[in-house]
Amino acid sequence: MTETALTLLPSLNPWMQAGIGLAGLLLLAYVVQAVAQYLLLHTVPRIRAHMDTRWARVVWHDKVLRRLARVVPSLVIQAGIGAVPQLDPVAFVVIRNLTVALTVLQLVRTLNALLDATLQEHAQAPGGAPTSTRSIKSYVQLGKLALTLVGAIVIVAALIDRSPLILLSGLGAMSAVLMLVFKDTILSFTAGLQLSSNDMLRVGDWIEMPQMGADGDVVDIALHTVKVQNWDKTITTIPTWRLMSESYRNWRGMSESGGRRIKRTLRLDAASVHFLDDADIERLARIALLAPYLQEKREAVHAANAALGPGAAAPANLRRLTNIGTFRAYVQAYLRAHPGIHQGMTLMVRTLEPTPEGVPLELYCFTATTAWVQYEAIQGDIFDHLIAVLPEFGLHLYQSPTGHDIRAGLRQQSLQ
Incomplete structure (x- = not known):
């Protein structure tokens, strides 16, 4: 066939x-x-x-x-x-x-x-x-x-x-037009090379770029765009070249360090600050964290007062312990003993300049974890404890008068 x-x-x-x-x-x-x-x-x-x-x-x-x-x-x-x-x-x-x-x-x-x-x-x-x-x-x-x-x-x-x-030679004559058409591509590629070679950005980094509304984890790095998943699960798309022309904050260093910073103040009522008498010192000495501090300070105060001589018996001439200084020492010792605080990083408790809103007592330290939920839990536990223990030192938080305070004052005045 x-x-x-x-x-x-x-x-x-x-x-x-x-x-x-x-x-x-x-x-x-x-x-x-x-x-x-x-x-x-x-x-x-x-x-x-x-x-x-x-x-x-x-x-x-x-x-x-x-x-x-x-x-x-x-x-x-x-x-x-x-x-x-x-x-x-x-x-x-x-x-x-x-x-x-x-x-x-x-x-x-x-x-x-x-x-x-x-x-x-x-x-x-x-x-x-x-x-x-x-x-x-x-x-x-x-x-x-x-x-x-x-x-x-x-x-x-x-x-x-x-x-x-022949076509390539024609494209050479159109180089100006091509540069204009591929301007964003060229800028993004150059920015991508710089970001990669300098290790400035990785997938998984937490970055903040307020001008673009970005605050979250980098989920994708492409030629033209970088996608950031914000904490509310929305996605912000950033042109790659803008990461080189504008500033942003990368939290990778914090994540790799193993510690996350706590920097927060307690505003104390200035009217509650006073000297400690002997009864107060004896009562506070029963707190284990304060015992070494008070023992050392009492010896230093006695030595300094003895050096002034018998003619300096007036209270204004004598060195005395204050409740705010003792509370600051307690907070320092409390943070040193706290298992959630990173002991290898900066740890400081300081009194800032008094303001109309009280005397700020600032805590500056780092947690032993960078996980957000655990960080907030540790920070919350610390300040819950410190606020609750303030009355033991005769201190009070500064708080603007509320409607309840005003009504109570008016009621007390009417009874008088």
Whole structure:
């Protein structure tokens, strides 16, 4: 039957001969693609699983193999188009150019899939934060953009049957326009290089950028944008180049240090500040945290008063302990003994300049954890305790008069 078909073929109309030849060539291309796809998707994965290496998982990724198989039909048509009988020369040139353009298109898609596989392998690679937090997504996107541009130039050149160098020379004359069109891309790529080379930003960093409304964790670093998931779970998208042209705060140093700062003040009522008498000192000496301090201070006060001589018996001339100073020493000792406070970092309790709102007593220390929930719990426990223990020292928090205070004062005045 094949010999009969070959015998009858020359007797057919030239257009029919060309049509049958093209149909046979398309059928052959389809069969070859099916065979190539079967071999690539069924044989290569077994070899990949046996090797179990990173480069094999990237180069022989299923998506890469699937797109590589789609390159085969256009190659078969290019190789066999010359064997189609009675094909018009114009049709030959058009079909050849179309298949070349299709081949370039499928090769660009295959290389893009290879870049995607590289990005996926990098994101899933073991090795901890140094590997997983430095994103290569911007480089992958830039590579895909460059491949797309080059592929588009070659495809257009193939379709119009001209050399790609002619189009490239035309693009050179349009450099000013291209610079304007790709201005954000160029700025973002340059900023991305600086951010990466100087290790200024990683995926997972907590950053604050008030001018952009960003306050949260960096979840994605791409070529053109950086995505920040705020604490209310909203997403703020920041142009990459703005991270180099504007300031922002990165809290990575705090996270890596192992301690998170507490800097808060207790505003004490100045009217409650007074000297301690002997009964107060004896009562406060029973507090274990204060016993060493009071013992040392009593000895120092007695020595200083004895040095003044018998003529300085007036209270104004004598050194005496104050309740606010003793409370400051208690807070210092309390923080030193607290298991939630980092003892290897700065720890300080100081009295600031008095204000119309009272005498500020500032605590400056660091917790032993950087987790937000645990940090707030430790800070809350500390200030709950300090506020509750203030009356033991005869101190009171400063508080503006409330409606209840005014009513109580008026009621007491009316009773008098």
